Amino acid sequence: MTSLGGSGVRVSGLSFGAAGIGNLFTEVTDEQACEAVDAAWASGIRYFDTAPHYGLGLSERRLGAALRGRPRAAYTVSTKVGRLLEPVDTGGDDLADGFAVPATHRRVWDFSADGVRRGLDASLERLGLDRVDVVYLHDPDDHAEQAFREGYPALEKLRSQGVVGAIGAGMNQTEMLTRFVRETDVDVVLCAGRYTLLDQRALTGLLPAAQARGISVVIGGAFNSGLLADPGPGATYNYALAPRELMDRALRLKEIAERHGTTLRAAALALPAAHPAVASVLVGARSADEVRDCVRQSVTPVPPDFWQELRAEGLLPAGAPLPVRELP
Helix, strand or coil, X not given: CEECCCCCCEECCEEEECCHHHCECCCCCHHHHHHHHHHHHHCCCCEEECCCCCCCCHHHHHHHHHHCCCCHXXXXXXXXXXXXXEECCCCCEEHHHCEEEECCEEEEECCCHHHHHHHHHHHHHHHCCCCEEEXXXXXXXXXXXXXXXXXXXXXXXXXXXCCEEEEEEEECCCHHHHHHHHHCCCCEEEEECCCCCCCCHHHCCHHHHHHHHCCEEEEXXXXXXXXXXXXXXXXXXXXXXXXXXXXXXXXXXXXXXXXXXXXXXXXXXXXHHCCCCEEEEEEECCCHHHHHHHHHHHCCCXXXXXXXXXXXXXXXXXXXXXXXXXXX
């Protein structure tokens, strides 16, 4: 177990991302969602991440239901603020935002202090919890001024009041996350898709800055939304159809991995886990089988010669720490 910054909130090396059980791209039944969480628990995973954005609250409701009855002190839950959900009666679905759910609500950006408090209160109600351990400002890319001026101080106040244990920001970019690390007192940042076998942008700014300040980093999107899990026709990269150039690179990585007796998925999980600033690698799963596969891959050995070949071919920068440990 690893502590998030100096907060005392602890997470395990592999964690469960709950976007999938919010019907990301594909419908999942309540039973399948519960089975996925059960499989994560049985595998020793104790950190679960969700957000109102995921399925218009469906992910939070399902995660809360699946965890109910388990000792509250035994697990860590994070959720996010910045999008309020307002009821609508327009019909249709939410697939334009990536979720196979009815469009019963609309998302309203709000990083104000009031928006942060209302968003957290609504999340607690959906989760059926009286507290969460970690709260992230979610995707404030186009709302930087309000997020830094109002949203972050509101989270800081909630932390000082003991309402939440740790605070941070979660984004699909590194520049603003690096600013949070350097200019605020966050405990943790969640960086999705920017420290992977295909994209190492976090390596030059964010990860060194976090390490220097003792701020934890949770890495999400280790498979870049699918391409590094199973490169092939229809594979996605950053939630869109993978470009041919990246498809070819992923296939080359897969070929090298298999030649060295390992798997592309194992290597994709091992790379971010090796960095000393990384507290946890977040894997999204929508079924028990997917969870169990991720756990198996996280302990599958990846030979040193594999990493050396990547460096020799220019597929891995010299500054990337070579994996020398396995996820617990």
